Amino acid sequence: MIDTAEQVVIGEAVPIENIAVAAYKIPTDSPESDGTIEWDSTTMVTVHVAAGGRRGFGFSYAPAAAGRLINELLIEHLKNRNALNIEECWQAMVAAVRNAGQPGVAFCAISAVDTALWDLKGKILQIPLVGLIGAVREEVELYGSGGFTSYSKSQLQAQLAGWAEQGFHHVKMKVGRQPQADCQRVRDARAAIGDQLELFVDANGAYSRKQAVGLARRFAEESGVVWFEEPRPSDDLEGLRLLRDHGPSFMDIAAGEYGYTPGYFRRMLEAGAVDCLQADATRCGGYSGFLKVAALCDAFDIPLSAHCAPQLHAQVACCAAPLRHIEYFHDHARIAEMLFDGSLESNGGHLRPDAHRPGHGLSLKIVDAQRYAVSL
Ligand SMILES: [Mg+2]
Numbered sequence: 001m002i003d004t005a006e007q008v009v010i011g012e013a014v015p016i017e018n019i020a021v022a023a024y025k026i027p028t029d030s031p032e033s034d035g036t037i038e039w040d041s042t043t044m045v046t047v048h049v050a051a052g053g054r055r056g057f058g059f060s061y062a063p064a065a066a067g068r069l070i071n072e073l074l075i076e077h078l079k080n081r082n083a084l085n086i087e088e089c090w091q092a093m094v095a096a097v098r099n100a101g102q103p104g105v106a107f108c109a110i111s112a113v114d115t116a117l118w119d120l121k122g123k124i125l126q127i128p129l130v131g132l133i134g135a136v137r138e139e140v141e142l143y144g145s146g147g148f149t150s151y152s153k154s155q156l157q158a159q160l161a162g163w164a165e166q167g168f169h170h171v172k173m174k175v176g177r178q179p180q181a182d183c184q185r186v187r188d189a190r191a192a193i194g195d196q197l198e199l200f201v202d203a204n205g206a207y208s209r210k211q212a213v214g215l216a217r218r219f220a221e222e223s224g225v226v227w228f229e230e231p232r233p234s235d236d237l238e239g240l241r242l243l244r245d246h247g248p249s250f251m252d253i254a255a256g257e258y259g260y261t262p263g264y265f266r267r268m269l270e271a272g273a274v275d276c277l278q279a280d281a282t283r284c285g286g287y288s289g290f291l292k293v294a295a296l297c298d299a300f301d302i303p304l305s306a307h308c309a310p311q312l313h314a315q316v317a318c319c320a321a322p323l324r325h326i327e328y329f330h331d332h333a334r335i336a337e338m339l340f341d342g343s344l345e346s347n348g349g350h351l352r353p354d355a356h357r358p359g360h361g362l363s364l365k366i367v368d369a370q371r372y373a374v375s376l
Helices: 064-078 086-096 105-125 129-134 153-165 179-193 209-223 237-246 262-270 286-300 310-317 330-339 366-372
Strands: 016-033 038-051 054-060 140-145 170-174 198-202 225-229 252-255 276-279 304-306 323-329
Touching: 016 064, 016 330, 016 366, 038 064, 038 105, 038 330, 054 105, 064 086, 064 105, 086 105, 086 286, 105 129, 105 286, 129 286, 129 310, 140 153, 140 198, 140 310, 153 170, 153 179, 170 179, 170 225, 179 198, 179 209, 209 225, 209 237, 237 252, 262 276, 262 286, 276 286, 286 304, 286 310, 304 310, 310 323, 310 330, 323 330, 330 366
Parallel strands: 140 170, 140 323, 170 198, 198 225, 225 252, 252 276, 276 304, 304 323
Antiparallel strands: 016 038, 038 054
16 A cells, blocks of 8 residues: 555644555574474464544554454444544454453453554654654663573573574573573573673463472573562462562562563562563553553663564653663564565664654565465
8 A cells, every 4th residue: 555645734633534454474494492392383463544634554463363453343343433543443442352351361352453543643753763752762771682592502502692692682592401401501592692781580470489490590500590480370460469579579579471461460460570560562452551551661660671572662662761771582673574564673782763764664565575474
């Protein structure tokens, strides 16, 4: 579709004209696993929303079912609404999925549409997202994330050392697949990156409570680990709190990537379960949901870290005061290189949004993506 911009008249609505949905399944560059699952591909659901002669792009890393849900439940509630009233659209979408259940696929679907609406509004008003929302920083820090449990020692060390060479200050690896071998893998990782970088581990909920307490101490003492993500499944708020209370004082307990609705994040913060909350704009209701989580973090005085999809998070991360960093996840960084125009270059482990591109600045290379298309 061609951008044929229409003049926006102050005070007049810009009705949503069309919403196009697609899904793509992109193979990983090698088999991957973490503490609890294995995978060999990533599915991305994309949305293009058209209004006022402009078109906004949004997406979620979610099953193709999220795309079907947009077609079946959301589009009829969005057509002809004012594209500039994003919160009104957001509330309409949340209401529309009441009977289907909000957390999970439905909120991934809402997230994809919401990020497209923010991009669209930026394009209609010809302003970058950092200007539309209002930035509190010009660039945001990344941490390298991969270190899959499927990797050999040499793969693990090469990946983490590569990020160290690029200037990243923190890197994260997966643990939890073979708990008896984890301390050695973490020592191998530390040996590859030297003493200066911060080393993070992510168990994806693989450990028992007592196992996690014991390993927290060993990871800290032997390898200086300062971030322990999901030592317990994120629904075990008591278990996460136990780790905060009994783990090393300099080690942050982090979780939240499986959070969808605002109430979930509020309950996690009320339980005192994390030192740093994680949230993912491709799951938690798009930029609108992410900003609600940021407000909760502000109120609870807890820092926020953006989970994955680094290119999609860069602009909103510059606008969220409690934000600490963005997860530069290997699979998603690779997909952005393959399939997005407008991706930001990591500079010394930082992303700096382009203030001269309206919206979030990303667009999908539709021709290149076509070979990965799956039916909805
Ligand atoms: Mg994680």
